[in-house]
Amino acid sequence: MTRFYHGWNIVALKGLVFALTLGAMGTFGLYILPVSTEFRLSRADMNTAMILMSVGGAVGAPILGWMYDRVPLRPMMLAGALLTASSYVTLGLSHSILLSSVVLAVFMTAGMGLAVGPLGILVVRWFDRNRGRAITLAAFGLSISSIVVAPLVGSAIGAFGWRVALILSGLVVAAAVMVPALFLRIRPTPEELAWEARVEMTPRDPAGAAGPLRAAVLLRMPQFWFIALGVSLPLAISGSIFMAMVPMAMASGIAAAQAASLISAAGLVAVSCKVVLTIFADKVDRVLLLVVLCLVAALENVLLFLVAGHGQSSYLILLCCAAMQGLSSGMLMPVFSAINADRFGSSSYGTVNGLMAPVTAVASAVLARLSGEIFDRTGTYQYAFGLFVALSLIGAGLMFATRFTRPVAAGAATVPAAVPAE
Numbered sequence: 224m225t226r227f228y229h230g231w232n233i234v235a236l237k238g239l240v241f242a243l244t245l246g247a248m249g250t251f252g253l254y255i256l257p258v259s260t261e262f263r264l265s266r267a268d269m270n271t272a273m274i275l276m277s278v279g280g281a282v283g284a285p286i287l288g289w290m291y292d293r294v295p296l297r298p299m300m301l302a303g304a305l306l307t308a309s310s311y312v313t314l315g316l317s318h319s320i321l322l323s324s325v326v327l328a329v330f331m332t333a334g335m336g337l338a339v340g341p342l343g344i345l346v347v348r349w350f351d352r353n354r355g356r357a358i359t360l361a362a363f364g365l366s367i368s369s370i371v372v373a374p375l376v377g378s379a380i381g382a383f384g385w386r387v388a389l390i391l392s393g394l395v396v397a398a399a400v401m402v403p404a405l406f407l408r409i410r411p412t413p414e415e416l417a418w419e420a421r422v423e424m425t426p427r428d429p430a431g432a433a434g435p436l437r438a439a440v441l442l443r444m445p446q447f448w449f450i451a452l453g454v455s456l457p458l459a460i461s462g463s464i465f466m467a468m469v470p471m472a473m474a475s476g477i478a479a480a481q482a483a484s485l486i487s488a489a490g491l492v493a494v495s496c497k498v499v500l501t502i503f504a505d506k507v508d509r510v511l512l513l514v515v516l517c518l519v520a521a522l523e524n525v526l527l528f529l530v531a532g533h534g535q536s537s538y539l540i541l542l543c544c545a546a547m548q549g550l551s552s553g554m555l556m557p558v559f560s561a562i563n564a565d566r567f568g569s570s571s572y573g574t575v576n577g578l579m580a581p582v583t584a585v586a587s588a589v590l591a592r593l594s595g596e597i598f599d600r601t602g603t604y605q606y607a608f609g610l611f612v613a614l615s616l617i618g619a620g621l622m623f624a625t626r627f628t629r630p631v632a633a634g635a636a637t638v639p640a641a642v643p644a645e
Contacts, residue, residue, distance in 0.1 A: 228419055229408055230349030234357050236403050237342040238364035242372060243399045244307070244339050253377050257385040262320065272327055279332035281584035285438070287336040288577015292435035292570060296341035297404055303337025304400035310334050311393020315386040338400045340573070347564045347572045349411050352419055354564060355504025359497055359557040436571040436631065441578060446566060446628035451579040452586075453513065453621035454559045457520045459586035460611045461551055463594045464527070465489075467604045468541060468548075471531070477538055485545040492549025500554055509562045510625050516551050516558075517619035523547040524611040531605035566630045590614075 258264070290299065310331040317323045342361075350357040379388035411419070441447050465486070472482035523544050530540050560576075567575045594607040 228349075228415070230346070230357065230411065230415075230419065233342070233345045233349050233407070234361045236407070237346055237361040240339060240342055240396075240399050241361065241364035244335060244396050253373070253380055254385050254389075257380065264320075272324075275324055275328040276332055277584060277588070279328040280336070281581045283332055283336060284580030284584075285577045287333075287340055288573045288575070288580070289438065291340055291344045291573025291577070296344060296409055297407070299337045300341050300400055300404040303334050303339070303341075304397040304404070306330060306334030307338050307400075308334075308393040308397035311396070312390050315389035315393070338396070343560065343576070344569075344573050345407070345409065347560075347569045348409075349416075350419060351416060353505055355509065355557070355561045356501050358560045359500045359504050362557045363494075363497055434570060435574050436567060438574060438578060441567070441571070441575060444628075444631075446625050447575070447578070449621045449625045449628070450559075450562060450566065451582045453517070453618045453625070454555065455579070455583040455586040456614050456618035456621075457517050457551060458555060458583055459590040460520055460524070460615060461548060461555070462587050463590045463607070463611070464523070464544075464548060466591065467594060467598075467607070468527075468545065471527075471604060472538065472541055477541075481538060485541055488542055489545040489549035489552065492546045493553030496550055496553030497557070500557060504557065504561065509558050509565065510622055512554070512558055513562070513622045514619045516555055517615050517622060519547050520551055521612050521615035521619070523551075524608045524615060528605055528608040528612065531603050531608055562625075566625075568631055571631070 259268070310326050313326050313330075314323055317326070346357050346361055347354065376388055376392065379391055383391070468485055469482045472485060526540055526544055530537060563575045563579070564572050590611075593610075594604060597607045597610075598604050
């Protein structure tokens with residue numbers, strides 16, 4: 224057997240595809256001005272596009288998660304690539320707001336889920352001992368996408384117009400998924416898994432060889448809800464803080480460029496934390512690490528609560544909070560993904576993630592709306608930050624409670640039918 228493990232090819236591909244697909248989606252802001260001008264839409268109307276995709280993604284996630292664990296992945300990726308490309312092309316050619324809305328809410332979200340989601344499943348399948356490191360390295364694609372993809376899309380819009388830029392983006396994404404999907408090895412051999420795990424044919428993933436867990440069984444498991452809520456709360460809080468921090472800074476007289484640097488600082492810390500995580504991801508207790516991240520979020524909100532109470536925001540304190548924000552955003556998702564695989568087995572990884580996605584989406588939507596309502600009614604985010612302190616501590620408690628549950632045993636409440644061969 225060659226010393227180079229094929230699983231690292233999967234990791235590199237996932238990073239590349241994530242950078243291209245989610246990077247293209249992350250350039251939404253570049254389309255706001257030209258699209259709103261052509262269709263005479265308000266900024267609120269334009270923001271509705273992202274809401275449609277979020278709602279569509281939350282609704283479709285459980286279905287896609289179920290499919291990941293039961294349907295051959297290669298045909299899913301090919302179909303997803305074609306559906307994603309068709310969605311981009313349709314958006315580029317469409318002159319109908321209704322048609323574009325349906326494409327965003329249904330076909331684009333489904334296509335992206337089918338094209339990109341299976342790569343996360345493949346990383347979990349191919350790694351056991353180095354699972355945390357593999358997931359973290361693949362996540363670097365998200366971090367570098369804004370650096371590489373955004374300038375390319377911006378140049379395409381400037382040179383060819385927004386419609387052609389959308390069509391080109393769709394073709395590039397489709398090619399990035401379809402070409403490697405035709406040649407990928409979907410499953411490692413038992414010998415390869417044993418070599419990667421450094422054990423004698425007994426990988427530590429006890430549920431990996433069993434069938435996928437039933438959704439009804441998962442929803443009755445306390446540890447499912449401990450993890451789902453324990454991670455969804457800090458993720459939702461993080462999103463709300465990002466929306467509040469820059470307006471707070473500018474309201475205190477901090478220049479727009481300096482206020483925007485808070486986001487850059489958070490991004491820099493997030494990338495740095497991913498680098499550190501690649502070294503220690505498989506050497507630490509992942510549950511305790513998430514507990515620590517929740518406590519960091521609580522401390523961040525304590526500082527923001529005190530700053531908001533004084534009515535003036537200190538740039539240095541906000542910079543410190545941005546660094547804490549980067550710490551959370553850089554580590555939360557990779558550790559969360561690894562915990563789901565460890566706790567529920569690689570065969571149920573897609574189902575678990577699909578069921579947890581709506582929990583995160585609802586929590587994010589509720590806290591984003593609630594923090595805005597609190598500000599509108601009181602003129603300050605202080606009470607929202609106080610609420611976030613309590614919710615962060617609740618998240619830490621829920622994650623710590625996971626330590627008193629056991630990972631799913633092999634074969635427990637699984638689907639009897641074997642996963643289709645690929």
